Amino acid sequence: MTTFESKVKTIPYPQENVYRNLSDLNNLERVRDRVPQDKVNSFSFDRDTVSVDVPPVGQVTLRIVDRDEPKCVKFEADHSPLPFTLWIQVLPVDEQTSKMKITVKADIPFMLKGMVAGPLQDGVDKVADALALIPYE
Numbered sequence: 001m002t003t004f005e006s007k008v009k010t011i012p013y014p015q016e017n018v019y020r021n022l023s024d025l026n027n028l029e030r031v032r033d034r035v036p037q038d039k040v041n042s043f044s045f046d047r048d049t050v051s052v053d054v055p056p057v058g059q060v061t062l063r064i065v066d067r068d069e070p071k072c073v074k075f076e077a078d079h080s081p082l083p084f085t086l087w088i089q090v091l092p093v094d095e096q097t098s099k100m101k102i103t104v105k106a107d108i109p110f111m112l113k114g115m116v117a118g119p120l121q122d123g124v125d126k127v128a129d130a131l132a133l134i135p136y137e
Contacts, residue, residue, distance in 0.1 A: 002113065004121050006102040006128035011090075013136035015098040018090045019070040021136050025050050031134055049078065057081060082116070083107045088131070102128045 011018055021027045025045045032043065041053040051061040061079035066072070075086040084106035092098050104124050108116055 001105045002108050002117065004104040004106070004117075004124045006124050009100045009128050009132035010093065011098050011100055011132055011136065012096065013098060014096055015090050015092040016070050017136040018098050018100065019073070021134065022088055022090070022131070023064070023067050023069070023073050025064070031130075051079070062086065082112075100128065100131060102131075 024047055026047050028045045028050060041055065042051070042059075043053075044051050048064045049061060051059065053059045058081060059079055060077065060081075062075040063078045064073060065076045065085075066074040068074075071090055073088045075088075077084045077086075084104055087103045089101050089103070090098050091100075102124050104120065106120060108120075
């Protein structure tokens with residue numbers, strides 16, 4: 001397994017707000033309009049799963065497999081070219097601010113590691129950047 005970690009992002013909302021929004025994927029409805037239509041063919045979700053079709057990767061579906069309130073949401077790939085798990089960790093900085101980090105553990109075959117490691121790290125960082133911009137009210 002190869003591990004990829006985002007930089008720690010500061011979020012100007014309380015830990016409980018961030019966790020509550022991230023642990024129920026129906027909240028993605030509020031950011032649907034921010035999904036780049038030129039990069040994503042389809043985007044769907046319910047409380048526990050999210051699916052995206054991203055060329056050239058294809059369909060990727062993540063399912064929440066663990067909620068550790070109020071500090072962590074763990075996802076597992078249900079449908080993906082590579083098996084992986086993803087954690088979103090949320091910790092308080094103070095009463096009105098929290099910090100977040102994304103960790104991905106992927107089972108990448110040795111022959112593909114050189115080709116996918118860079119784009120996967122870039123993707124983890126972009127997801128963290130996007131999550132840090134959401135209003136967690």
